Amino acid sequence: MKVVALAGGVGGAKLVHGLAALLAPGELSIIVNTGxxxxxxxxxxxxxxxTVCYTLAGLANPETGWGQHDESWTVLEAIKxxxxxxxxxxxxxxxxxxxxxxxQLAKGLPLSAITQGLCRQWGVEHPVFxxxxxxxxxxxxxxxxxxxxxxxxxxxxxxxxxVRSFEFAGADQSAPPPGALxxxxxxxxxIFTPSNPWVSIDPILAxxxxxxxxxxxxxxxxSPLVQGQALKGPAAKMYRELGIQPGASAVANHYLDLxxxxxxxxxxxxxxxxIQRWRIIPLLTNIIMKDExxxxxxxxxxxxxxxxxxxRSH
Amino acid sequence: MKVVALAGGVGGAKLVHGLAALLAPGELSIIVNTGxxxxxxxxxxxxxxxTVCYTLAGLANPETGWGQHDESWTVLEAIKxxxxxxxxxxxxxxxxxxxxxxxQLAKGLPLSAITQGLCRQWGVEHPVFxxxxxxxxxxxxxxxxxxxxxxxxxxxxxxxxxVRSFEFAGADQSAPPPGALxxxxxxxxxIFTPSNPWVSIDPILAxxxxxxxxxxxxxxxxSPLVQGQALKGPAAKMYRELGIQPGASAVANHYLDLxxxxxxxxxxxxxxxxIQRWRIIPLLTNIIMKDExxxxxxxxxxxxxxxxxxxRSH
Numbered sequence: 001m002k003v004v005a006l007a008g009g010v011g012g013a014k015l016v017h018g019l020a021a022l023l024a025p026g027e028l029s030i031i032v033n034t035g036x037x038x039x040x041x042x043x044x045x046x047x048x049x050x051t052v053c054y055t056l057a058g059l060a061n062p063e064t065g066w067g068q069h070d071e072s073w074t075v076l077e078a079i080k081x082x083x084x085x086x087x088x089x090x091x092x093x094x095x096x097x098x099x100x101x102x103x104q105l106a107k108g109l110p111l112s113a114i115t116q117g118l119c120r121q122w123g124v125e126h127p128v129f130x131x132x133x134x135x136x137x138x139x140x141x142x143x144x145x146x147x148x149x150x151x152x153x154x155x156x157x158x159x160x161x162x163v164r165s166f167e168f169a170g171a172d173q174s175a176p177p178p179g180a181l182x183x184x185x186x187x188x189x190x191i192f193t194p195s196n197p198w199v200s201i202d203p204i205l206a207x208x209x210x211x212x213x214x215x216x217x218x219x220x221x222x223s224p225l226v227q228g229q230a231l232k233g234p235a236a237k238m239y240r241e242l243g244i245q246p247g248a249s250a251v252a253n254h255y256l257d258l259x260x261x262x263x264x265x266x267x268x269x270x271x272x273x274x275i276q277r278w279r280i281i282p283l284l285t286n287i288i289m290k291d292e293x294x295x296x297x298x299x300x301x302x303x304x305x306x307x308x309x310x311x312r313s314h
Numbered sequence: 315m316k317v318v319a320l321a322g323g324v325g326g327a328k329l330v331h332g333l334a335a336l337l338a339p340g341e342l343s344i345i346v347n348t349g350x351x352x353x354x355x356x357x358x359x360x361x362x363x364x365t366v367c368y369t370l371a372g373l374a375n376p377e378t379g380w381g382q383h384d385e386s387w388t389v390l391e392a393i394k395x396x397x398x399x400x401x402x403x404x405x406x407x408x409x410x411x412x413x414x415x416x417x418q419l420a421k422g423l424p425l426s427a428i429t430q431g432l433c434r435q436w437g438v439e440h441p442v443f444x445x446x447x448x449x450x451x452x453x454x455x456x457x458x459x460x461x462x463x464x465x466x467x468x469x470x471x472x473x474x475x476x477v478r479s480f481e482f483a484g485a486d487q488s489a490p491p492p493g494a495l496x497x498x499x500x501x502x503x504x505i506f507t508p509s510n511p512w513v514s515i516d517p518i519l520a521x522x523x524x525x526x527x528x529x530x531x532x533x534x535x536x537s538p539l540v541q542g543q544a545l546k547g548p549a550a551k552m553y554r555e556l557g558i559q560p561g562a563s564a565v566a567n568h569y570l571d572l573x574x575x576x577x578x579x580x581x582x583x584x585x586x587x588x589i590q591r592w593r594i595i596p597l598l599t600n601i602i603m604k605d606e607x608x609x610x611x612x613x614x615x616x617x618x619x620x621x622x623x624x625x626r627s628h
Contacts (some may be wrong), residue, residue, distance in 0.1 A: 039420070041357075041413040041414070041416050041417040041420075042356040042357050042358065042413070042417065042419075042420060043355075043356050043357075044356065044411075052551035068532055072388050074386050074388055074389075074406040074407070075388075075389060075406050075407075075409050075410050075413070076410075078406065078407045078409075078410030078411075079410045079413055079414060081410075081435070082410055082411065082414045082432060082435045083414075083431070083435055084410065084413060084595075085417055086416075092388040092389050092392065092406060093388070093389075093392045095389050095392075095409070096389050096390075096391075096392030096393045096396055096398065097392075097396065098485070099355040099357075099389070099404075100355070100393055100396045100397075100398035100399075102355050102356035103354075103355040103356065103398060103399055105356075106353070106355075106356060110624035117397070118396060121395070121397055122397045197415065237565060289402070
């Protein structure tokens with residue numbers, strides 16, 4: 001079975017990590033949100049790409065979900081001492097990633113080729129694609145703080161501003177990187193990992209080409225919400241602020257036109273009927289991934305479910 | 315006595331350090347070459363500014379002359395591990411300077427204001443001016459490696475290519491930063507520190523405004539050469555490759571139209587006659603600064619000489 005996973009940050013990275021333990025590099029490729037990318041002190045930072053790659057490389061910090069484990073903070077301390085910006089937590093090893101990426105971008109390499117090169121250095125064998133080599137920037141239009149770049153909203157303002165709408169600036173002019181659409185076209189199954197629908201998966205779908213390619217595919221999504229709460233991040237808060245009751249069915253509804261199957265938590269059984277009414281094949285299970293074994297356990301369930309969905313849809 | 319010093323990197327920084335120990339902040343200001351500035355991994359690096367400021371702040375590495383003492387190299391090691399560029403030695407604390415500078419440039423602050431802010435953080439009280447807020451880039455045209463940016467020539471190619479000529483790209487469009495010309499206009503004495511005439515002092519003089527301001531001033535220069543050899547760096551090699559016998563008199567001749575006095579090493583006494591023939595007032599002394607005491611000893615000699623030159627020229 002050939003699988004393509006769409007992922008944002010921490011939640012998506014966990015499932016991708018589990019999938020990578022079960023599928024060979026030729027069987028799994030990952031397309032990652034870059035709407036969060038931003039420029040900081042002259043450096044190009046790609047938070048979701050780094051989270052996915054660090055996780056796959058076994059370099060991730062299990063406590064934070066972002067950054068590297070055994071990280072040091074010499075440069076950040078020195079920046080603070082100079083009165084410089086410290087709102088984005090730049091670890092020393094993490095900084096090296098940003099410096100190398102920025103250097104290669106300045107030399108004209110596309111982000112996808114740079115990511116491929118970094119993955120080779122990290123020993124990440126499954127192909128990881130940024131959603132685009134073109135700049136697409138998630139803008140959060142808020143009720144109380146105007147329009148914010150995603151990292152400003154997410155890190156600097158700690159997700160406090162009230163969301164009115166999202167914009168994926170530059171998406172119209174962007175395209176998937178070389179090879180990404182081919183991976184989808186060749187895939188048996190596409191998985192939307194448990195990432196934020198609004199700001200992790202939607203930016204990918206906003207890049208012209210993906211939605212068309214997905215319309216002919218068997219797509220299953222995994223809910224990032226349990227009992228109306230996000231496992232991590234502001235997804236539930238965003239649903240509420242946009243006037244939608246957060247919950248598994250809200251996520252399924254979000255992807256309605258693309259979904260064949262939907263995986264959500266057994267604690268949300270009361271939403272089963274609604275989801276079935278939309279002719280989406282459900283899997284009720286424990287979607288919480290506490291540790292690395294759990295990631296593999298859950299990935300296996302998702303893959304088995306995917307196979308059964310494939311059987312039923314043929 | 316009000317003094318302005320023109321400086322490049324290590325040699326200039328040593329004399330400036332000695333002068334700063336003897337003169338109050340209102341009595342000494344420093345104008346520093348930024349023709350060496352370059353972009354590296356997206357960061358704006360100002361090697362001479364940093365060398366001068368680190369030296370004045372007591373942060374400099376006394377062994378290398380560049381970078382900070384007690385430096386760590388975590389990021390550089392991580393860059394190497396990623397196969398990234400490592401030809402420019404980026405220390406962790408040094409990197410913080412470049413990140414803060416790049417951040418502030420991106421926010422629209424001019425380099426002179428940024429330098430002022432950094433100096434405040436470092437406790438550097440004497441005003442330090444970049445020669446310009448505008449980009450001026452020293453290009454080394456070589457016989458065997460084409461045209462090189464200065465740091466490429468200096469660090470990446472270790473000064474090996476044969477020099478044909480120098481270009482200060484952008485100089486025509488540049489101007490001194492706010493306040494720099496005023497410092498010269500108010501100065502009693504201007505000192506060309508023992509920096510490379512071709513690539514440290516000449517770039518400053520190439521910025522429109524300085525040469526005019528200096529024409530009415532008492533200027534003394536300190537030779538960076540002893541016995542035809544540079545104390546540090548490629549100055550002597552440059553003179554040879556440009557068909558000029560390197561030596562104290564070659565340096566004096568370099569600045570001929572601007573000089574009132576010239577300080578050179580007692581080992582070069584045979585050049586005295588030539589220099590006097592040009593009606594330049596000479597000081598033969600020990601110009602080698604071995605340690606911090608030596609810097610103050612020599613700075614005092616230079617200042618005393620400057621006073622005597624002032625007396626003679628009034």
